[in-house]
Amino acid sequence: VEPAHHRDVATRHFVGGKVPLGLKRKALRVLVTGGAGFVGSHLVDRLLERGDSVIVVDNFFTGRKDNVLHHLNDPNFEMIRHDVVEPILLEVDQIYHLACPASPVHYKYNPIKTIKTNVVGTLNMLGLAKRINAKFLLTSTSEVYGDPLQHPQVETYWGNVNPIGVRSCYDEGKRTAETLTMDYHRGANLEVRIARIFNTYGPRMCIDDGRVVSNFVAQALRKEPLTVYGDGKQTRSFQYVSDLVEGLMKLMEGDHVGPFNLGNPGEFTMLELAKVVQDTIDPNAQIEFRQNTQDDPHKRKPDISRAKELLGWEPKIPLREGLPLMVSDFRKRIFGDQDAAAT
Ligand code: NAD
Ligand code: UDP
Ligand code: UDP
Numbered sequence: 001v002e003p004a005h006h007r008d009v010a011t012r013h014f015v016g017g018k019v020p021l022g023l024k025r026k027a028l029r030v031l032v033t034g035g036a037g038f039v040g041s042h043l044v045d046r047l048l049e050r051g052d053s054v055i056v057v058d059n060f061f062t063g064r065k066d067n068v069l070h071h072l073n074d075p076n077f078e079m080i081r082h083d084v085v086e087p088i089l090l091e092v093d094q095i096y097h098l099a100c101p102a103s104p105v106h107y108k109y110n111p112i113k114t115i116k117t118n119v120v121g122t123l124n125m126l127g128l129a130k131r132i133n134a135k136f137l138l139t140s141t142s143e144v145y146g147d148p149l150q151h152p153q154v155e156t157y158w159g160n161v162n163p164i165g166v167r168s169c170y171d172e173g174k175r176t177a178e179t180l181t182m183d184y185h186r187g188a189n190l191e192v193r194i195a196r197i198f199n200t201y202g203p204r205m206c207i208d209d210g211r212v213v214s215n216f217v218a219q220a221l222r223k224e225p226l227t228v229y230g231d232g233k234q235t236r237s238f239q240y241v242s243d244l245v246e247g248l249m250k251l252m253e254g255d256h257v258g259p260f261n262l263g264n265p266g267e268f269t270m271l272e273l274a275k276v277v278q279d280t281i282d283p284n285a286q287i288e289f290r291q292n293t294q295d296d297p298h299k300r301k302p303d304i305s306r307a308k309e310l311l312g313w314e315p316k317i318p319l320r321e322g323l324p325l326m327v328s329d330f331r332k333r334i335f336g337d338q339d340a341a342a343t
Pocket of ligand 1 (some may be wrong): 034035036039040043057058059060061063064082083084085097098099100102103117121139140141142196198206313
């Protein structure tokens, strides 16, 4: 078999590429850590579609084989069960480093494991990138801004984070991951990219991951009340997954390190989100108030001027358009599951 990197592919689908349209370019070998997860699996779809070879490294903590099942027979696709906390030897051109649970319920489940994934896992992937001279992209998070005192959040804002709270394994973990990434950039001359991702939703999210969009959608479909935590006046900005994947690829292929906020600036209170879910699924869905979790950020909205200007990127899909796409996926999976359970 011809080595993957000797293949030529058309440039038709090459997001952000510098090869003129219609010409051939060398296929890339791309590693996606966490590629069996929600965002990772959508990214894998796009990379394969573009003609590149993809290796997924995932320990299946929150990811599922189902998410990438449709690629298993593709010779350009490979999946390795591996925990990034352990070193690994691979040869690739680019690394998208996503491995890390993203939902608060998942990352608080084993906080020590979460911080090890963020710190040791990121260190290993940076060490790998350095040895093979691969381009490295870190998926950081809007959580690095903590409970922000600046609104909307700009990349130059340093954040307001509790270092000893229940969310710290994740937000301090990602802050350290950013530090490591910049230190390998400055110290080892590694080519790096940092994305700060804001709340993202779409098909393939874990149904019971406890995040607000997946909770509300699953609850409305199951005819259960929507659980609003606290007074429901806290805000978030919700981005559809295809917009994020486009942003990540433009960032990787572009000339700028970042960090870049990647998010949809449309800001909603949790009560407004509940209303959108009611309008989309069931106008009669009830609302039930629950106690909020500790250290819950009061508001969050990205300033995306930097990404607009330097990456030529902005999200295209507003919440009311993206939500129905996720609802049909959840409907299939929830009622499919119930049928399966009944037999
Ligand atoms: P996800 O939980 O669906 O995916 C994470 C993937 O990483 C899963 O497949 C999981 O099995 C894998 N993983 C976790 N720990 C691992 C380890 N130690 N070794 C190997 N694999 C491991 O989450 P997602 O929403 O797809 O998030 C992907 C990335 O984007 C994460 O780094 C997350 O922090 C970041 N992010 C996501 C959002 C969002 O709203 N979805 C927001 C901000 C940042
Ligand atoms: N590493 C890895 N794969 C590689 C190269 C390195 O997993 O191909 C790991 C390595 O085990 C180490 C980490 O990445 O724990 C950092 O590597 P680096 O070479 O930067 O640091 P050092 O090994 O010198 O401490
Ligand atoms: N939330 C809610 N009901 C739920 C789950 C979450 O009201 O069933 C709230 C939560 O308190 C937070 C917001 O929704 O204010 C977003 O929570 P999520 O866990 O989705 O993501 P976060 O942005 O906190 O990481």
